[in-house]
Amino acid sequence: MNKYLVIGNPIDHSLSPLLHNYWFKKYRFSDSIYEKKKVEKGDLKKIVEQIKKEEIKGVNVTVPFKREIFNYIDDAPQDVQLTKSVNTLVKENDKVVGYNTDQQGFEISLVKNDWFSKNKKVLIIGAGGVTPSILSSFIKINGAKKIYLTNRTREKAEELKKLWDTAPGILQIKEDTIEIIDWEKKCELCDLVINTTSVGLKKDEKINFDFSDYINKKEVLFYDLIYNPRETNFLKEAKIRGNKTMNGKMMFLWQAHLAFKMWTGVSPKINDEVIKLLD
Ligand SMILES: NC(=O)c1ccc[n+]([C@@H]2O[C@H](COP(=O)([O-])OP(=O)(O)OC[C@H]3O[C@@H](n4cnc5c(N)ncnc54)[C@H](OP(=O)(O)O)[C@@H]3O)[C@@H](O)[C@H]2O)c1
Structure with missing residues (x-):
């Protein structure tokens, strides 16, 4: 067997x-x-x-x-x-x-959903094991104009950013493309907000970001990598605000x-x- x-x-x-x-x-x-x-x-x-x-x-x-x-x-x-x-x-x-295979899985899921990162702004929440794949897909396809990265443990986000600072020649990006922001602090409005944390795997969990600026922003996509449960609080609240939503199933x-x-x-x-x- x-x-x-x-x-x-x-x-x-x-x-x-x-x-x-x-x-x-x-x-x-x-x-x-x-x-x-x-x-x-x-x-x-x-x-x-x-x-x-x-x-x-x-x-x-x-x-x-x-x-x-x-x-x-x-x-x-x-x-x-x-x-x-x-x-x-x-x-x-x-x-x-x-x-x-996460990186490619993620890229295919976005492309099949007609979402392309060229010149877009992205907020990535989390800096765990899967986040480098998400980050590198935005860098590799060299589209995202700006990537905001935030994590409960800020040092982990900083370590992640350093990967690209110290790897010239593999994936080159402008120095200020990735910007770290403090946990639960606001940044400018983005076109894609993506939850790469494990918060939401348990039904009642939620992250406490203030997304009120996104009310009625119909073109903004909120993407949660979690696929089980199918709809986390992160996505439920995005739907109520009128944003587009996607869970991690296709990835x-x-x-x-x-x-x-x-x-x-x-x-x-x-x-x-x-x-x-x-x-
Ligand atoms: N759809 C897919 O194909 C796919 C593929 C891969 C992963 N995923 C999903 O992505 C998620 C992350 O996976 P991973 O491998 O990166 O996990 P991981 O390495 O354990 O990282 C967990 C992340 O969640 C954060 N976190 C955990 N508990 C938190 C809390 N209470 N408050 C705030 N932040 C918290 C951690 O922050 P700290 O650094 O501060 O601890 C870290 O950023 C999981 O839910 C996984 O199922 C989905």
Whole structure:
């Protein structure tokens, strides 16, 4: 049996097993199974060893270990070397390689929603494991005019900004493109406001930003990376204000699509049936 896992803590919210097992069945990988596993930081090394021994075939990494797992892998492509954010583990030539499919998943989700960042202003809330992927997609496609970044722990946002200050030649941006703002402080109105924190995974949680300036701003998109629950308070309140909203479902589907292809060589279809599966 080929065993695949998604690891994280918490992990109950993850719909990865539902999705990957659906694709295993659809594409007749009858010898493959995908499970979720709640792990602690101290378990990560062993998980990587198990991939090396082929006891586990592939792993997705979710909150809060996307950056921590980087310390245990053998190799990674250049973009992951920069962001140190990993969400997919694969064994290649006796090495465990850490990839990131979040960035591309996020980009595809925006493009398919007809949202392009060229000359736009973006507010990114959060500076956890997934945030470097979001940040680098705005930098890579070199569109965003301005990126405001804020995090409860300000130092983490500053560390993240430094990644691009110290990586000339890989992704070049103007010095003032990324600006850190204090937690819950206002900045100028943006075209996209994106929640990359884990606040909202539990039903009643919410972040306490004052978004009253966004009332009736119908063109502004509020995007929450969380897909389960389907509508966080962040999105509920945006809807009431009259803003556009989007949850993390399409990003989740596309990042999973890319991981599945990496593991099996099959490019699974994303159609209405699979979109409904996650509702
Ligand atoms: N749709 C998708 O495909 C997809 C892909 C990846 C991730 N996600 C979602 O994105 C979220 C973040 O994932 P991650 O891997 O970046 O997690 P992470 O590494 O654990 O980072 C958590 C982030 O949330 C902030 N945070 C946590 N509790 C908070 C609180 N009570 N108040 C304010 N800020 C708080 C943290 O701030 P501090 O630094 O101050 O602790 C940090 O910025 C998760 O909900 C995950 O499910 C979705």
